[in-house]
Structure formats: C-alpha cells, structure tokens
Amino acid sequence: MAKVLVIADIKQGVLKGSTAELLSKAKAIGAQTAVVAIGSNIELLASDLANAGSDTQYIADDANLELFSAGPFASCVVDAANQFEANLIWFGFSESGKAVAPRVAAQLEAACATEITDVTLDGDQIEVTRPAIANKVMQRVKVNTERLVAVVRAGAFEADEGISGTENVVKLSAPAPDLKTVIKELVSDASGEIDLADADVVISVGRGAKDQAGIDLVKELANDLSAGFGSSRAMVDGGFMAHNKQVGQTGKIVAPTLYMAIGISGAIQHLAGMNGSKTILAVNKDPEAPIFNVADYGIVGDLFEVVPILREEINKIRS
Amino acid sequence: MKILTTAKKVVDVELTIHVENGAIVEDGLQYVINAWDENAVEAAVQLKENNGAETTLVSIGGSDNTDMIRKCYAMGIENGIHIDDPALDKADSFVFANVLQKVYEKGEYDLVITGKQAQDTDSGQTGIILAEGLGIPCVSNVIDIEVVDDQHVKVSRLGDAGTEIVEVELPAVVTVSDSINEPRLPAMRGIMMAKKKKIEVMDLAALGTSLDEVGGAALKSEVAEFMASESRQAGQKFEGDAAEITARVVDLLANEAKVL
Numbered sequence: 001m002a003k004v005l006v007i008a009d010i011k012q013g014v015l016k017g018s019t020a021e022l023l024s025k026a027k028a029i030g031a032q033t034a035v036v037a038i039g040s041n042i043e044l045l046a047s048d049l050a051n052a053g054s055d056t057q058y059i060a061d062d063a064n065l066e067l068f069s070a071g072p073f074a075s076c077v078v079d080a081a082n083q084f085e086a087n088l089i090w091f092g093f094s095e096s097g098k099a100v101a102p103r104v105a106a107q108l109e110a111a112c113a114t115e116i117t118d119v120t121l122d123g124d125q126i127e128v129t130r131p132a133i134a135n136k137v138m139q140r141v142k143v144n145t146e147r148l149v150a151v152v153r154a155g156a157f158e159a160d161e162g163i164s165g166t167e168n169v170v171k172l173s174a175p176a177p178d179l180k181t182v183i184k185e186l187v188s189d190a191s192g193e194i195d196l197a198d199a200d201v202v203i204s205v206g207r208g209a210k211d212q213a214g215i216d217l218v219k220e221l222a223n224d225l226s227a228g229f230g231s232s233r234a235m236v237d238g239g240f241m242a243h244n245k246q247v248g249q250t251g252k253i254v255a256p257t258l259y260m261a262i263g264i265s266g267a268i269q270h271l272a273g274m275n276g277s278k279t280i281l282a283v284n285k286d287p288e289a290p291i292f293n294v295a296d297y298g299i300v301g302d303l304f305e306v307v308p309i310l311r312e313e314i315n316k317i318r319s
Numbered sequence: 320m321k322i323l324t325t326a327k328k329v330v331d332v333e334l335t336i337h338v339e340n341g342a343i344v345e346d347g348l349q350y351v352i353n354a355w356d357e358n359a360v361e362a363a364v365q366l367k368e369n370n371g372a373e374t375t376l377v378s379i380g381g382s383d384n385t386d387m388i389r390k391c392y393a394m395g396i397e398n399g400i401h402i403d404d405p406a407l408d409k410a411d412s413f414v415f416a417n418v419l420q421k422v423y424e425k426g427e428y429d430l431v432i433t434g435k436q437a438q439d440t441d442s443g444q445t446g447i448i449l450a451e452g453l454g455i456p457c458v459s460n461v462i463d464i465e466v467v468d469d470q471h472v473k474v475s476r477l478g479d480a481g482t483e484i485v486e487v488e489l490p491a492v493v494t495v496s497d498s499i500n501e502p503r504l505p506a507m508r509g510i511m512m513a514k515k516k517k518i519e520v521m522d523l524a525a526l527g528t529s530l531d532e533v534g535g536a537a538l539k540s541e542v543a544e545f546m547a548s549e550s551r552q553a554g555q556k557f558e559g560d561a562a563e564i565t566a567r568v569v570d571l572l573a574n575e576a577k578v579l
C-alpha cells in the first residue's frame with residue numbers, strides 16, 4: 001500500500017490549506033498518510049494536523065528550527081520519510097518546498113518532480129503529470145525509482161472536507177544546525193496582509209498603473225473585496241510592490257475563484273502564475289494585449305477610468 | 320576566487336509550441352540561453368569586475384551550443400567548457416548534476432552559480448542536487464551576492480517569510496532568481512573578441528567518466544509523453560463606453576460567473 005508523507009505548510013504558526021489538500025489527494029489514491037511538521041512552538045498543531053487528514057504526525061519542534069534553513073529541514077523530512085517508510089513525499093508549493101525537495105530526493109536516492117498536478121499509481125509504478133516550458137506543454141513523467149519526492153503545484157489538489165485523521169504524534173529529534181549557512185537576518189514581508197495563496201479573490205496590478213497613485217487606486221478595489229493584492233514583475237522591479245506580491249513563474253502561483261489583471265499585458269511568465277484561476281477579468285487599454293486571450297471577461301479601457309467604476313458597480317451589487 | 324557558472328540552451332518560450340504524438344514538434348523552434356542562466360552569467364561577471372574573480376562557464380548539451388558560449392564570453396566570461404555527448408540527450412537533473420560535479424572536481428572552484436530553473440524543464444533541481452553530491456552548502460532563489468572574504472559570501476534569498484540574509488561558507492552553490500540583476504547586452508568589442516576565444520569541448524570519456532557513472536543509464540525518471548496544455552479560451556471582450564461596459568461586466572461576474 002502506498003504511503004504518503006506530506007510536509008506541513010506552516011506560516012507564522014498557522015497550518016496552511018495546502019496540507020489538507022495534499023492529504024486529501026493521498027487518501028483519494030488509497031494511501032496511508034503521515035505528515036511532518038517542522039518549526040518552533042508547533043506542538044499545539046498536532047490536532048490540526050490530524051484533522052487535516054494525517055494518521056501519524058512527525059513533529060520536529062526546536063528553537064533552532066524557528067527560521068527556515070534548507071539543510072536541517074531536509075534532515076527532518078528524511079528522518080520522517082525513513083521512519084514512516086514513505087514512498088511518496090509531497091511538499092506543498094512554497095519556496096521552502098522547492099529548496100528542500102531536491103535535497104531530500106538526493107539523500108533518499110529518489111526521483112524528484114516539481115510542480116506536479118497529478119499522480120497515478122499502477123501497482124508500484126508511479127507516474128506524475130506536470131507543466132513545463134512556462135506551462136506551454138504538459139509532461140507525463142514515469143518514475144523509475146520506488147520513491148518519489150514531489151512539489152505539488154498550487155491549486156492542483158482539492159481539500160475534501162469529509163476527511164479526517166487520527167492523532168498519533170511521533171517526536172523527531174532536533175537536527176544539527178547548518179554551520180555553513182547561517183541566517184543573519186530575516187527581512188519580513190509586510191504582515192497582516194492577506195496571503196495571496198489563501199485569497200478567494202486576487203487582484204493584480206501591472207505597469208499600466210504607472211506609479212504609486214495608480215497602485216493605490218487598484219488597492220482600494222482589493223480592499224473593498226478583501227482580496228489578495230498582487231502584482232506583475234514590472235511593478236516589483238519598479239520598486240512599487242514587494243517581491244512576495246509578484247504573481248507568475250518566479251513569484252506566487254495562484255488559482256483563486258476570481259483573478260483580476262489590471263494594466264497587465266499577459267506575458268507568458270505572468271500567465272504561468274495565474275491561468276489556473278477559475279474566472280479571470282482583465283482591464284487593459286490595448287485591445288490586442290495577450291491577457292485577453294486567457295480572460296473570461298475583458299474590459300478594453302483606461303484603468304484610471306475603469307477601476308473607480310468597477311468599485312462603484314461592485315459595491316452596488318454587494319450592498 | 321574561482322567561479323563556475325552553468326548555462327543551458329533551451330527552447331525559446333516566447334514561440335508557439337506544438338505537440339504531436341506525445342512529442343514536441345521541433346520544426347520552427349529556436350533555442351536560446353536559459354533566461355535564469357543569463358542572470359547567473361551576469362552575476363559571475365559582476366563579481367569578477369567588483370571583486371576580482373576568474374570566471375568559467377560550463378554547458379552540457381547538443382553540438383550547437385557554441386554561439387551561446389560565445390555570447391557569454393562577450394558578456395565577460397573568461398573560460399568556456401562544453402560537454403557535448405549525444406548519450407546525454409535524455410538526461411534528467413540528477414544526471415546533469417553528476418556531470419557538473421565532474422566538471423567542478425576538475426577545477427577546484429570556490430563558488431558555483433546556476434540559474435534557479437531551466438526554462439525547458441522548469442525543474443529547479445540541478446544546482447541543489449549538485450551541492451548535495453559535493454557535500455557543500457547551497458542557497459537557492461538568490462537575489463543578491465556579496466563577497467565577505469575569501470571564505471564567505473553573504474547572499475539574499477527570497478523565502479516564504481521574507482528575504483533571508485544568509486552567510487555561506489565557500490565553496491558553495493547558489494541558484495539565482497531573475498530579480499538578481501539585469502543581464503547586460505554585450506558590447507561590439509566583446510562580441511569580436513569572443514569569436515576568437517577557445518572553447519574546451521569534451522565528451523563524457525574526455526571528462527573521465529561514463530554514462531553509467533553519471534546515472535544516465537538508469538534514469539530516476541523520464542518524460543513518457545508530452546501533451547498540449549489545456550489552454551484557456553478567450554472569453555468576452557468589451558469595448559466602448561467605460562461606464563456601460565464596466566457595469567455589464569460586473570453584472571456578468573455576479574450573475575453568469577457567480578464569483579462576486
């Protein structure tokens with residue numbers, strides 16, 4: 001029987017939704033499930049981890065694990081994978097997952113696949129599906145090893161509200177710190193803002209907004225809708241938006257119910273981060289902008305004129 | 320400081336890509352330097368200019384990589400190595416990492432700079448696996464590299480909680496994000512000089528290894544089939560009076576798409 005180990009996605013002490021999504025998929029393919037949680041002061045998460053669908057919780061809780069460091073995190077995952085004898089080891093889509101997965105694969109001599117969107121098992125044969133070439137093609141990948149380490153693409157699997165697990169905590173011993181890569185400082189991203197990955201509605205602003213005044217205008221619309229507020233790379237490069245707001249291949253991958261691209265041309269690298277959204281609305285003054293090729297609804301117009309009207313009309317409907 | 324940087328020639332992602340019978344249609348495709356490797360090359364050249372370093376580029380791949388290596392010379396790279404062996408046609412990240420390890424071991428480098436991801440595979444694994452194989456530190460998704468002293472660099476990494484500033488003991492591998500720099504356009508003089516420079520070309524045997532040793536005879540995974548991706552259809556596009564079309568779209572979002 002397949003055994004899936006899911007790496008818990010914990011941000012600021014809170015268990016993120018991707019963990020339940022991955023565990024739901026594991027149960028759907030008939031696997032036994034375990035989760036590994038790594039951090040500091042996270043023991044209280046045990047019941048959340050069980051509720052998310054895991055039957056064993058490997059917990060590495062140590063003050064030294066407060067800040068992310070790929071080496072020690074990988075050691076914890078390898079330890080849990082070996083104890084559980086996992087043959088599938090899944091990370092949710094995150095920068096730490098992308099940094100740790102190849103290390104774990106190298107240490108376990110397992111195959112490694114990133115951004116997978118599906119997994120199938122036929123006896124012992126594992127196969128995955130994943131996009132490549134900036135989402136322009138899909139690949140079906142045959143795994144030749146007994147074990148696979150994978151990073152699951154954001155939004156690929158859905159959480160099944162009906163699943164649950166059982167609490168069975170196994171404490172992991174703290175790994176040795178990595179003395180060769182020492183974190184000197186963490187320059188935190190603005191907290192208190194809505195995490196793009198969790199948001200039901202994401203509104204992103206592009207170079208069409210020109211400057212801070214344009215960004216503020218679009219941000220008001222995001223505030224009205226309690227939406228996540230993202231950006232194209234152009235506005236990050238311009239110094240207007242923080243790195244963690246960038247949507248796209250080098251930024252966040254989002255798949256919200258509603259995505260609004262305001263003043264964004266729709267470069268392939270941007271599309272790769274949002275074309276899994278359920279509904280896409282684009283506002284762009286250029287009728288030929290490539291964003292319209294993926295948008296369900298397109299408004300050809302000047303965003304400085306359109307956004308205030310959008311706010312007004314949306315507020316009318318919602319009141 | 321001796322820097323090794325890696326570059327792969329990849330299909331130009333801006334072109335339309337067709338899939339037929341499980342394979343990519345090669346006709347009409349063009350190949351360019353992987354965008355993230357261009358950032359890696361720029362980072363290496365800046366370190367050379369600002370701190371004094373010797374820069375070497377290695378590329379593994381088909382025989383037409385010469386133009387790409389010359390472009391890197393024109394950007395300021397000093398030495399070029401081309402590992403050209405048809406046996407590596409189907410190689411995955413593990414195999415490439417093993418080959419890169421052989422190259423590294425021949426040159427005693429202090430710092431390896433790779434792109435964070437190759438645009439054809441979108442894997443993001445090779446640099447990290449290389450570091451594991453060598454047993455040296457690795458920091459991925461780096462947006463700044465600063466030399467501290469002969470034994471240390473300070474790098475900034477974009478992580479989940481913010482920008483991590485990490486001091487790394489050399490030798491080490493860093494994989495760079497496109498946010499690290501804006502790759503330069505080579506100047507005419509550089510392009511002329513690059514034409515005359517030698518490229519060291521080797522196959523696996525000349526590198527002192529074999530397909531078996533680098534894991535190419537027993538791939539951990541392989542692409543069984545390419546498929547067209549589910550492309551979205553263009554929906555309804557409205558032009559005209561802003562107030563009118565915006566009200567119409569909001570109505571559709573609420574009552575047709577039911578997302579408001």
Ligand SMILES: Cc1cc2nc3c(=O)[nH]c(=O)nc-3n(C[C@H](O)[C@H](O)[C@H](O)COP(=O)(O)OP(=O)(O)OC[C@H]3O[C@@H](n4cnc5c(N)ncnc54)[C@H](O)[C@@H]3O)c2cc1C
Binds near residue numbers: 248250266269283304
């Ligand atoms: C390796 C690599 C990785 C990358 N990763 C990413 C990534 O993760 N995310 C990302 O976004 N990009 C990424 N890029 C960059 C990408 O290629 C584009 O350059 C970028 O997305 C462009 O941003 P933009 O659409 O805001 O700007 P532009 O392309 O300049 O588009 C601005 C748009 O605004 C419209 N406009 C102008 N004025 C108005 C107005 N008043 N009202 C309405 N519309 C207006 C214009 O018609 C135009 O379509 C990457 C590039 C590379 C090479």
Ligand SMILES: Nc1ncnc2c1ncn2[C@@H]1O[C@H](COP(=O)(O)O)[C@@H](O)[C@H]1O
Binds near residue numbers: 327378
């Ligand atoms: N064939 C190759 N030749 C040189 N460098 C490579 C090769 N394959 C991968 N790399 C390097 O490893 C990085 C990550 O590749 P990948 O793991 O395929 O995403 C690339 O950006 C390159 O810098």
